Amino acid sequence: MSDIVLSGIRSTGNLHLGNYLGAVKNFVKMQETNNCYFFIADYHSLTTHPTPGDLHKSVRQVLVEYLAAGLNPDKSTLYIQSDVPEIAELYLLLNMNAYLGELERTTSFKDKARKNTNNVNAGLLTYPVLMAADIIIHHADKVPVGKDQEQNLEMARKFARRFNNMYNVEYFKEPVAYNFGNELVKVPGLDGTGKMGKSEGNGIYLADEEKVIRKKIMRAVTDSGPTEPNSAIPEPIQNLFTIMDIVSTPDTVEHFKNLYNTCEIRYGDLKKQLAEDVVKLIAPINAKIAEIDADDEYVKRAAKIGAEKARESAVKTIKEVREIIGIRKFY
Ligand code: ADP
Ligand code: TRP
Numbered sequence: 001m002s003d004i005v006l007s008g009i010r011s012t013g014n015l016h017l018g019n020y021l022g023a024v025k026n027f028v029k030m031q032e033t034n035n036c037y038f039f040i041a042d043y044h045s046l047t048t049h050p051t052p053g054d055l056h057k058s059v060r061q062v063l064v065e066y067l068a069a070g071l072n073p074d075k076s077t078l079y080i081q082s083d084v085p086e087i088a089e090l091y092l093l094l095n096m097n098a099y100l101g102e103l104e105r106t107t108s109f110k111d112k113a114r115k116n117t118n119n120v121n122a123g124l125l126t127y128p129v130l131m132a133a134d135i136i137i138h139h140a141d142k143v144p145v146g147k148d149q150e151q152n153l154e155m156a157r158k159f160a161r162r163f164n165n166m167y168n169v170e171y172f173k174e175p176v177a178y179n180f181g182n183e184l185v186k187v188p189g190l191d192g193t194g195k196m197g198k199s200e201g202n203g204i205y206l207a208d209e210e211k212v213i214r215k216k217i218m219r220a221v222t223d224s225g226p227t228e229p230n231s232a233i234p235e236p237i238q239n240l241f242t243i244m245d246i247v248s249t250p251d252t253v254e255h256f257k258n259l260y261n262t263c264e265i266r267y268g269d270l271k272k273q274l275a276e277d278v279v280k281l282i283a284p285i286n287a288k289i290a291e292i293d294a295d296d297e298y299v300k301r302a303a304k305i306g307a308e309k310a311r312e313s314a315v316k317t318i319k320e321v322r323e324i325i326g327i328r329k330f331y
Pocket of ligand 1: 197
C-alpha cells in the first residue's frame with residue numbers, strides 16, 4: 001500500500017522560491033505515487049498573526065499558488081485546515097495530555113516568545129499539539145518539511161505514542177519528517193546571510209513578475225570579488241552559487257565557479273544568468289497563478305472537493321477517537 005503523505009504551509013504570505021524548492025515542488029512529485037494530503041494552515045497563522053488584514057484573501061492566494069505550482073486536486077487531497085473542524089476537536093483532546101513543561105521547552109515556542117513578547121498566547125504554546133492533530137488525524141506516515149520542523153515532528157510522535165499508551169490502544173502511527181532521500185534543500189536569501197523566508201523580506205516570490213525577479217537578483221548582496229586564485233567563497237557569493245546549483249545546469253555552475261577560481265568573475269554576468277534561470281523556473285508558474293486566480297470556479301471546486309475528501313478521513317478518525325476515550329451519545 002502507498003504511504004500517506006501530509007504537509008501544510010501557513011497562510012502568512014505568498015509562497016517564495018524557498019517554499020517552492022524546499023516543499024511544494026516535492027509535494028507535486030509525491031502526489032503521483034502516494035496518498036497525499038496538503039493543506040493551508042490558517043489556524044496556525046493566527047498564532048503569530050491574530051488579526052490578519054484579510055485572512056480569506058491570503059488563504060485563497062496560497063491555494064491558487066499551490067494549484068499553479070502543480071498540485072492537482074484530483075490527485076492530492078488539497079484543503080484548508082479550518083474547513084475540517086475535526087482537527088480542532090482532536091487538538092482539544094490531545095491538549096488534555098500535553099504538558100506545560102514540554103511545550104515551554106520547544107525551540108520554536110521559545111524563539112517566537114522571545115521575538116514577540118507582547119503576544120505570547122496559548123495558541124503559540126500549543127502550536128505543536130495542533131500540528132500533531134493535523135498529521136495524525138489522517139494517519140500520515142511521512143511529512144515532507146524543512147529542517148526547522150524536525151522538533152515539531154518529534155512532538156507529534158510523542159503525542160501519538162502517549163495517546164496509544166494512555167488509552168491502551170495501538171491506534172495512531174508515529175509520523176516521520178521526510179526529506180526526499182538526501183536532498184534537503186535550504187534556499188538562502190538574497191541579502192547575504194541566512195535562509196529565504198517570508199518574514200525576512202529577502203525572497204523571490206512565485207507571484208513576482210519577471211522584471212521584479214531580475215531586479216531583486218541584480219541587487220543581491222555581493223562583495224568586491226576574489227583577488228587570489230582558488231580562494232574560499234564568502235557567504236553572500238556562496239548563497240548565489242547555492243541557488244544556482246538548484247536552478248541552473250551543472251555546466252553553468254561550473255563555468256562561473258571556474259571564473260571565480262581564476263578571479264575573472266564578473267558578478268553582473270553571474271546574476272544575469274541566475275536571473276535568467278530563476279525566471280525560466282518561475283515564469284510558467286507565475287503565468288498559471290494569473291490564469292487560476294481568474295478562474296474562481298476552479299478555485300472553489302478545488303477547495304470544495306479537498307474539504308470533502310479531508311473531512312471523510314477526519315470524521316472517521318474522530319469517531320474512533322471518541323469511542324476509544326469513551327465519549328458516547330446517550331440518545
Ligand atoms: P517561511 O519560513 O517562509 O515562513 P514556512 O515556515 O511557512 O515558510 O514554511 C513552509 C515550508 O517551506 C516548510 O516545509 C519549510 O521547511 C519550507 N521552507 C521555508 N523556507 C525555506 C527555504 N529557504 N529553503 C527550503 N525550504 C524552505
Ligand atoms: N509548522 C509548519 C511550518 O511552519 C506548518 C504546519 C502546520 C505543518 N501543520 C503542519 C507542516 C502539519 C506539516 C504538517 O512550516
